[in-house]
Amino acid sequence: MTYCVGMLLDAGIVCLSDSRTNAGVDHINTFRKLTVFERPGERVLVLMSAGNLALTQTLMSLLRERLAAEGPSLHTVPNLFEAARHVGDCLREVHARDAEALKEFGIEFNASFILGGQILGEEPRLFQIYAAGNFIEATRDTPYFQIGEAKYGKPIIDRVIRPDTALDEAAKCALISMDSTIRSNLSVGVPLDLLVLRTGALKVASHTRIDADNAYFDMIRKRWSDSLREAFHALPSPDWLAD
Template identity: 60%
Template sequence: MTYCVAMRLDTGLVFLSDSRTNAGVDQVGTFRKMAVYENPGDRMMVLMTSGNLSISQSIRQIIGERTAASGKSVWTANSMYEAAQIVGEAIRTVYERDAKSLRDFGIDFNVSLIFGGQIKGERCRLFQLYAAGNFIEAHNENTYFQIGEAKYGKPIIDRVITPATALDEAAKCALISMDSTLRSNISVGLPLDLLVYESDRLAVTRFVTIDEKNRYFQMIRNTWGQQLKSVFENLSDPIWNAVPDVAANALSTAATASQPVRVPPPHSVANTVPNPAPMQTVAQQHGGNVQH
């Protein structure tokens, strides 16, 4: 599996990918998922891939070498939209060549891509492409894309990232998102590739491969975990059956008491106690000494 995330911001783009493709008990595969198509001064484009490795490697090779039916390639496309169409054509080319053979062996045509960058004369743009070669573009309402194991790293991005987020802050958020994924899913692994692109540079100026010895990523992993635990511990415990409108941390009140859906036991095992003991409140457990 994999996890890749990219963000389109007012001041540029952030791309982050892991490098794990197999996490079996006795076989761990590592392949880099990020490829850069760069002609300094004219264009800088980044492709990140998730899914079947043989499919994604074939697509990446075709994108860099082949001219599309329109006569254009990613090296000569007039816009990022046109370049994304060429990437979509490359996906369909591999599908037409390999999909049936893969299906005969019980293998799905499984691939998804993130493609973004800037061509001279237009703004930065970011796209997510699917196995059919179709794609969507990031806008201010949805300024980032994820592929692969996306669910673990999504909450922090939703809470932090807006189009106005600074590039370094977005890079920090992407690394926290990746750390959350690494911690929860063994199929995602180091090393990571991080590329931060500033609008109108039309060349790669900030790129780093991050392994377990990277000091900044070590700091992120340690500090983020400690801060999360501290915030959690500082949140008040819930109060049950509290006085209405008095305690800010009231989970339930006597005025809004609710009951679970109960399934009655068979008569042969039913307890003969007529009324079970009432549920105890936090205040009762502590002798009524609860401060509101």
């Protein structure tokens, strides 16, 4: 399993992904699920993936091959919408090649992606791309996307993320959301990739690898847990059940 979240804010984009992959409980591995495509000053794109690792890795290889080839690539598409289309097109190529063979083994064509970034001439944009290669775009009403094991970490995002949330607050929220997910789902785990893009900078502002001994994440996990318990105990209990 996987958990990735991308947030589109006025101040920029925050992306967080875990790195655990599993094919059954005895095939647990660490693979980076967040990839950056950058031409500083002109464009910066980040792609996060969930699903079948063979499929998502194949897509990443295809996208990288295209960078060096004739025709559209993530380094040449004119805007983020065309970047999402390009990812969708490449994904459909993977589907055309592999889906039937997988089906014979009863394996679903399971892959989803979050693509975010900024290309010179437009604002930052964020897309969620489905296995069929179609996609949706984040808006001010729904300024974030999650892929993979999304449910445990969704409530805190719904409660605090707004378009005007600051980047550091959004990163904190993403880490708390990840903490809730890691606690509840063994197949999501550190190290994490936390990437921040600032609106207008057209380059990566910060890319942090967070492992088990990261002091900030450790502090957040403990204090958030303590805060929740304190908040819980501070609320009155139903009086009709008093002893």
